[in-house]
Amino acid sequence: MTNQIVQGILLGGYYALIACGLSFMFSVMRIINLAHGSLAVLSAFALWLLASRFHVPPFYGLAIVLPLMAVIGWALQRFLLERSARGGALLPILTTFGLAIVIDNVLFEQFGADTRSLAPFIGSLSYDSWEWPGSIYVGKLAVIIFVTAVVLLGGLQLFLTRTGLGRSIRATSEDPDTAGLVGVDARRANALAAAIAMVTVGLAGAFLGMRATFDPYAGATQLLFAFEAAVIGGAGSLWGTLVGGIVLALAQTLGAKIHPQGFLIGGHVAFLIVLFIRLSTSGLGLRGLLHLPTGKTP
Amino acid sequence: MSAASPVIERGTAASRIAGIGVIAIILLLALAPQFLSAGAVDRMTALFIYVILAAMWNALAGFGGLVSVGQQVFFGLGAYFAIRLANAGLNPFVSLFVSAVVVGAVSWPISLFMLRLRNGEFAIGMWVIAALTHLLVNLDRLIQGETGTSLISLNVYDAPTRRLAIYWLALASMAALLAIVFSVLRGSTGAAIRAIRDNEDAAASIGVRVTGTKRLLFVLAAFGIGIAGALWLATAITFQPKTYFSVQWTAYMIFMVLVGGIGTFEGAILGALLFFLIETWFGGTGVWYLIGLGATALVFSLLLPRGLWGTLEERFGWRLLSVGYRVRLPVNASDTTGGTASPAQVTTSREKA
Numbered sequence A: 001m002t003n004q005i006v007q008g009i010l011l012g013g014y015y016a017l018i019a020c021g022l023s024f025m026f027s028v029m030r031i032i033n034l035a036h037g038s039l040a041v042l043s044a045f046a047l048w049l050l051a052s053r054f055h056v057p058p059f060y061g062l063a064i065v066l067p068l069m070a071v072i073g074w075a076l077q078r079f080l081l082e083r084s085a086r087g088g089a090l091l092p093i094l095t096t097f098g099l100a101i102v103i104d105n106v107l108f109e110q111f112g113a114d115t116r117s118l119a120p121f122i123g124s125l126s127y128d129s130w131e132w133p134g135s136i137y138v139g140k141l142a143v144i145i146f147v148t149a150v151v152l153l154g155g156l157q158l159f160l161t162r163t164g165l166g167r168s169i170r171a172t173s174e175d176p177d178t179a180g181l182v183g184v185d186a187r188r189a190n191a192l193a194a195a196i197a198m199v200t201v202g203l204a205g206a207f208l209g210m211r212a213t214f215d216p217y218a219g220a221t222q223l224l225f226a227f228e229a230a231v232i233g234g235a236g237s238l239w240g241t242l243v244g245g246i247v248l249a250l251a252q253t254l255g256a257k258i259h260p261q262g263f264l265i266g267g268h269v270a271f272l273i274v275l276f277i278r279l280s281t282s283g284l285g286l287r288g289l290l291h292l293p294t295g296k297t298p
Numbered sequence B: 001m002s003a004a005s006p007v008i009e010r011g012t013a014a015s016r017i018a019g020i021g022v023i024a025i026i027l028l029l030a031l032a033p034q035f036l037s038a039g040a041v042d043r044m045t046a047l048f049i050y051v052i053l054a055a056m057w058n059a060l061a062g063f064g065g066l067v068s069v070g071q072q073v074f075f076g077l078g079a080y081f082a083i084r085l086a087n088a089g090l091n092p093f094v095s096l097f098v099s100a101v102v103v104g105a106v107s108w109p110i111s112l113f114m115l116r117l118r119n120g121e122f123a124i125g126m127w128v129i130a131a132l133t134h135l136l137v138n139l140d141r142l143i144q145g146e147t148g149t150s151l152i153s154l155n156v157y158d159a160p161t162r163r164l165a166i167y168w169l170a171l172a173s174m175a176a177l178l179a180i181v182f183s184v185l186r187g188s189t190g191a192a193i194r195a196i197r198d199n200e201d202a203a204a205s206i207g208v209r210v211t212g213t214k215r216l217l218f219v220l221a222a223f224g225i226g227i228a229g230a231l232w233l234a235t236a237i238t239f240q241p242k243t244y245f246s247v248q249w250t251a252y253m254i255f256m257v258l259v260g261g262i263g264t265f266e267g268a269i270l271g272a273l274l275f276f277l278i279e280t281w282f283g284g285t286g287v288w289y290l291i292g293l294g295a296t297a298l299v300f301s302l303l304l305p306r307g308l309w310g311t312l313e314e315r316f317g318w319r320l321l322s323v324g325y326r327v328r329l330p331v332n333a334s335d336t337t338g339g340t341a342s343p344a345q346v347t348t349s350r351e352k353a
Helices: A002-029 A036-054 A058-085 A091-111 A140-162 A164-174 A176-181 A186-211 A219-233 A238-258 A262-281 B013-034 B038-063 B072-087 B092-114 B119-139 B152-156 B159-186 B188-198 B200-205 B210-236 B248-260 B265-285 B287-303 B307-316
Strands: A129-132 A136-139 B007-009 B326-328
Touching: A002 A036, A002 A058, A002 A136, A002 A140, A002 A164, A002 A186, A002 A219, A002 A238, A036 A058, A036 A091, A036 A186, A036 A219, A058 A091, A058 A186, A058 B287, A091 A219, A091 B119, A091 B248, A091 B287, A129 A140, A136 A140, A140 A164, A140 A186, A140 A238, A164 A176, A164 A186, A176 A186, A186 A219, A219 A238, A219 A262, A219 B119, A238 A262, A262 B092, A262 B119, B013 B038, B013 B159, B038 B159, B038 B188, B038 B210, B038 B248, B038 B265, B072 B092, B072 B119, B072 B152, B072 B210, B072 B248, B092 B119, B092 B159, B092 B210, B159 B188, B159 B210, B159 B265, B188 B200, B188 B210, B200 B210, B248 B265, B248 B287, B248 B307, B265 B287, B265 B307
Parallel strands: none
Antiparallel strands: A129 A136, B007 B326
16 A cells, blocks of 8 residues: 555656646646647657657657757747737637647657557666665656656746746736836747746656657647646645645546546546535635746745 | 617518528428438438537537537437437437436536636536546446447337438437527527626626526537437447547537637538538548648637638628627618618627627
8 A cells, every 4th residue: 555655656746747837837828728738749759759760768869859849839839829819718728729639630640549658768767666665666767757846846936936037937927017017028938938838748748658658649638637736736836736746646546446447537536526625615716726826935 | 760870680681581591491401301312311410410519519618608628528428328218218219319408417517516617727627527427437337348339229210210310300409409599699698698708707797697697508508419419329329438528529519610600600500511511521531631620720710710700790791690789870861771781881889799
């Protein structure tokens, strides 16, 4: 049992990783990017292509893919989201959903229906493990993912609170017009935020590929995981997504223990229970379900 | 009436003609199987189902401002409950409609929950509901997981009878659902619905019952999509959860409504027709067809968010099946009686309907 809890917590690190980009973008631009999961899968496929075709190991491949993801994020904001956000809050949902369909099917067209994994390209790392006291075996990769998530969340937090760029992003997320008055370029801040979010998505995609398998249509599931972890973690801080990820993973582990097909059901049910509690305790609507208090000073 | 006073119209001459036209078209469609091949009858049945899906998604998103990417949950449940009811011994044709009523009833508690979410959170929250429901249906022993099952009891009818019966049922369902949506939107609820869509807080402040009105649309859309799912099951016979609970159904709905014209009654029908034609011509190209659908939806949301009908309506002042009011300012006295209003004379303070 302890073993499963430890594994669940480590898996939560992956969910935090994929969720933090989603909630980061939402808190800055008020947009839920429905292509979020598909973009993570895109990153996984890019690494797979580099590894299988050009023999670039995935960890080195990140040096190519992550900058590429940043450019994609920047372009996404400049050419799609900025434009569709002007048409109201509903339009970006449709735009990003259309984008997700395009990405999924282009990937399918290019790579076929086969399930892929990056595991064969990372050597023994995919199965190496450490033995902890109490004969608990933890995978090295799982620990790396968890540590990456913690470092990334901490780094983002520091970036937002301690740097000028981070402050301009926070200012824009609070009130773009007023931020503009004091000389913050809101467009630039948003594009930057999107680029950062896509880097985290790229990283999440890499770990998705290393720890499990993926196929062209895997994006939808990743999007749901990201959304669930972000909502469960809720309005705490960026660290909330880590808590959310861990809760989601533990619920899935518990679900799998109860019923062979209970893994996903457990996660969805946990999400709905948390949602129900938050709905009945916050008298207000849920305008800020995913809103991070980025304006909070440390 | 003084010559200068504006005229408030519910409909135009064109819309009265259109109304008669719609009735004529439905009557013609009812007789059509006499002249159509078996394959064509099946395709027409699919078209009717698409029209239902588009109209229902449009009612929810275009008029209620509730964009959902999880509407496949009601499509799948419509089929699933039909299987369950038929398995319990109910006549298969009857079970199609009882199933839709059950879907409507199930959507009520879901609405209590989900309608408190907004925008993107509602959209993706519905997707979670759909994913969870899919997994739970898979657990049913009758369905046998992804293997699925069939609506076997329909086999007591021979193929031609079955085909005709489903055709007429689909046509009747489409006509009835369109009539319901039309009358809801045209009535006082419709005014409330448009007020909510345009500004929810302002609507609430002048006494519009926001949640109740949204709930009506939510349950209506669930009921309609439930019928569509049950009818699809009747044409396909086999039920595989993966096909029915696929997000692709919502993608189709979004495509139809976005291209046709979100928030216009006629637009959803136009979109369904276009989707039907595109599917007929390009459906065989497989993945490129899907890429095309996604890209088209993307482009429309960016460049032509009002869709084809919305744009035409604005440009030419067309009103065929008008659900709103419009104010016509007469240009000169002789024109006030006119049924001859040309677009140039119609100065509308454009009501969005």
